[in-house]
Amino acid sequence: MIYQELTHNVIGLCMEIHSALGPGLLESAYQECLFYKLEQNGLYVQKQKPMPVIYEEVKLDCGYRIDLLIEDKIILEIKSVEILHDVHLAQILTYLKLGNYKLGLLLNFNVAHLRDGLKRVINT
Structure with a gap:
């Protein structure tokens, strides 16, 4: 699945969850719902994926974790x-x-309309 199609599908599922739950919940609630919904739609999703920091030749586990990683391509960072x-x-x-x-x-789920809490970020 190409990035554009995958992103479109993911944003659609995020909007569906936001419409059902609304703003005001904890990030963890949105994360769990998204994890469930993304998997239900046949996507490979990793939750709380460890993100080590590599400094010089040392790999440091500093406790950083990606909220959701979809298809090993797209990071979802969830906020409320x-x-x-x-x-x-x-x-x-x-x-x-x-x-x-x-x-x-x-994604900031603590907004009236999710489109106002969505930022697409590209690594150049």
Whole structure:
């Protein structure tokens, strides 16, 4: 599945979950629902995938974890905050760089309309 089609499907499922649950829940609730729904739709999904930091020749397990990794291609970083800040964007950019992934979706479920809480992030 190519990135555009995969992204379209994932965003559609995110919107479906947001429409059903609305804003105000914990990130973990949205993550579990998304994990279930993505798998139900036949996608390979890893939840809380460890993201080590490699410094010089040392691989350091610092406790960083990707919320959801879909088809080993797209990172989903899930938030439920009043507003997204630069630090949230920096977080997903770092995950993209460390894992050598090309595309991430930063999703803030604590909004009235999910389109207002969605950022597509590309690793250049």
